[in-house]
Amino acid sequence: MGNYTSEENWAARERLRMIEVLLWWRGWIRRTDLTDCFSISSAQASGDLQKYLDLNSTGITYHTARKRYEAGESFACKLHQPQFDEGMALLPGGKQTRRSLEGGSGELSAAVVDGVMPPRRTVKEQVARMVYLAVAQKHSMKIRYLSVHSASKKWREILPRAFGWDGDRWHVRAWDVENEQWRDFVLGRIEDCRWPAASETEPPRDVDWETFVNLKIRPHRDLEKEAQDAIRLDYGMTNGVMTVRVRKAMELYTRRRLGLPVQEAYKVRLECAD
Helix, strand or coil, rough: CCCCCCCCCCCHHHHHHHHHHHHHHCCCHHHHHHHHCCCCHHHHHHHHHHHHHCCCCCCCEEEEEEEEEECCCCCCCCCCCCCHHHHHHCCCCCCCCCHHHHCCCCCCCCCCCCCCCCCCCCCHHHHHHHHHHHHHCCCCEEEEEECCCCCEEEEEEEEEEEEEECCCCCEEEEEEECCCCEEEEHHHHEEEEECCCCCCCCCCHHHHHCCCEEEEEECCCCCCHHHHHHHHHHHHCEEEEEEEEEEEHHHHHHHHHCCCCCCCCCCEEEEEEC
């Protein structure tokens, strides 16, 4: 009974999931993959493999000479939806890619996975903590903010209420007391701040944050037919259109991320299907 694998147990589910991930992406698995990763006995690893075979044996065979289970063409996942990122992590360099791009390690000559990452945006630790607390506790705070658009640096009183990620950096969504409007403040541009405090002022509803809009995206009409087909396939578009549901407050960032300029200053691959 000690080596019985129960699907109701969280640790057992994680081991079963790992079995499926390795069979799907790498194509094979041995008991040592489980014993080394989870520090379990060989008997327990055998029990896990048998349990997985009871759940999903299609396309799986045991190769005696190589002493491992192998997944063939007919193998299909039963416990999870495969994600390409998890496959990348299994290849040489996959786990180190992000760290190496950020300067945390040297070049890995044997790696077969690499990527491009924009320069890392920095946020002061104490600033991040205090803004986080202000959002969590619904307090107000004063920040010394450097604005690019107005080319200014001054103290502002804000009522932070949410966070937004635009793909490159974090913003805090806050009520600007002086200007009496909701604004996004880039966390990395907060030079200094004061400890959050309870406030008697309650900001109005952030309608743009609470409202969702659907952006219907299609290949740019100026592209050749084959190029449009490539874009449709790349984005998995249905009937030539892709619908992206976003908060109205995040629409601008989504457009920029997809290459949909606010003003037509340059040719892009995508356009809104109005």
